Amino acid sequence: MNSLERFIDEKEGFSLLKPSNWNKVDKAGATVLFEDPDVRSNNIGVVVNPVRISSLKDFGTSQDVANKLLQAERKKPSTNDVRLIRIEERAIHGDIPLYELEYTLDSSRGIKRVFSAVTVASKKLYLLNISYSDSPDNPLLPNAQMRLEQVLDSFDVLN
Numbered sequence: 001m002n003s004l005e006r007f008i009d010e011k012e013g014f015s016l017l018k019p020s021n022w023n024k025v026d027k028a029g030a031t032v033l034f035e036d037p038d039v040r041s042n043n044i045g046v047v048v049n050p051v052r053i054s055s056l057k058d059f060g061t062s063q064d065v066a067n068k069l070l071q072a073e074r075k076k077p078s079t080n081d082v083r084l085i086r087i088e089e090r091a092i093h094g095d096i097p098l099y100e101l102e103y104t105l106d107s108s109r110g111i112k113r114v115f116s117a118v119t120v121a122s123k124k125l126y127l128l129n130i131s132y133s134d135s136p137d138n139p140l141l142p143n144a145q146m147r148l149e150q151v152l153d154s155f156d157v158l159n
Helices: 062-075 142-154
Strands: 004-009 014-019 023-025 032-035 043-050 079-092 096-107 110-121 124-133
Touching: 004 032, 004 142, 014 043, 014 142, 062 079, 062 096, 062 110, 079 110, 110 142, 124 142
Parallel strands: none
Antiparallel strands: 004 014, 023 032, 032 043, 043 124, 079 096, 096 110, 110 124
């Protein structure tokens, strides 16, 4: 995985680091999507949608959000299994809660490691999803995992 570079979407109000060699592609429903040129199913996507709530805490705890996200994954016909690895909470800009999740997804398209970040700011729901191959015959290597965690930790909304 190459070096990371900052991507800023001033219109939707977020920024993140992304691998410098990953390509921006168009996909219906995604605000932005970057694909690994070598393995196109490895990707980083952000979806921004308006919401009525003003804080992620109004939606629920980090465990509530994790349960809802995993439940949505389980409902997809292609899903065989979903397993939560970890949940973390952090604050951005001092007091805006952001939840980070990591889970494995076993689907008809293979086994993936998924890193997600979710927050609400300015009446918008921000969802970052990082999806990367992680099968027994092609496991997620520690260096790649570290880079993906850097991308996850870099996700931020603009003031």
